[in-house]
Amino acid sequence: MSPHSPSTGAADRRPPGRVRAFLTPGRIVALLITAATLVFVFQNTRQTRIRLLVPEVVMPLWVALLGTLLIGLLVGGYLGYRHGRR
Numbered sequence: 001m002s003p004h005s006p007s008t009g010a011a012d013r014r015p016p017g018r019v020r021a022f023l024t025p026g027r028i029v030a031l032l033i034t035a036a037t038l039v040f041v042f043q044n045t046r047q048t049r050i051r052l053l054v055p056e057v058v059m060p061l062w063v064a065l066l067g068t069l070l071i072g073l074l075v076g077g078y079l080g081y082r083h084g085r086r
Contacts, residue, residue: 044061051057 041062044065046061047058048061048064049056049058050064
């Protein structure tokens with residue numbers, strides 16, 4: 001096909017390298033982390049009992065671990081923010 005002839009397929013209408021431009025190293029790492037997270041969640045669906053001082057709560061293990069992660073991120077962000085203001 002010459003550059004001036006009409007294209008016939010949908011694949012021919014895409015600019016060359018579009019897939020390569022979409023799959024940057026950062027996006028590949030993000031996809032791998034997402035896949036690993038989904039595997040982790042689906043493997044940790046059993047119920048667990050958690051006791052914090054007096055109340056006892058029953059929840060899936062992945063929810064408890066996600067809550068712990070969020071608390072850690074909040075505390076780390078707060079301490080980093082406080083340290084950066086000095």
